[in-house]
Amino acid sequence: MEQYFRSKWVESGLTPIGSLLMSLISFAGSAQLSVLPMLQEHSSIYAMILTTFLINSRHLLYGLSLSPFFSSFDRKFNNFTAYF
Numbered sequence: 001m002e003q004y005f006r007s008k009w010v011e012s013g014l015t016p017i018g019s020l021l022m023s024l025i026s027f028a029g030s031a032q033l034s035v036l037p038m039l040q041e042h043s044s045i046y047a048m049i050l051t052t053f054l055i056n057s058r059h060l061l062y063g064l065s066l067s068p069f070f071s072s073f074d075r076k077f078n079n080f081t082a083y084f
Contacts, residue, residue, distance in 0.1 A: 008036055009022060009036065012036060012039050012040045013039070013040075014039065022035075026052060026056070027056065027059075028052075028055055028056050028059075030055055031051070031052045031055040031056055034051055034052075034055060035048050035051060035052060038051065
């Protein structure tokens with residue numbers, strides 16, 4: 001799937017390094033798919049950032065709903081596993 005995103009990013013005019021950075025920065029594939037047409041339409045960078053933020057904000061709700069289950073674990077463990 002990652003190869004698909006990279007090829008679409010390069011087709012839209014982004015450099016291969018730029019497409020790699022987008023894959024590293026954005027964890028949500030849906031955010032990548034929503035920003036791609038915005039990039040092709042030459043939308044504002046602020047609109048792209050806001051769209052990505054709103055799509056990724058769902059992870060905050062996931063975290064808030066799961067926090068009671070992880071409250072008994074050590075903070076270092078939670079910080080380590082938060083990335084995964």
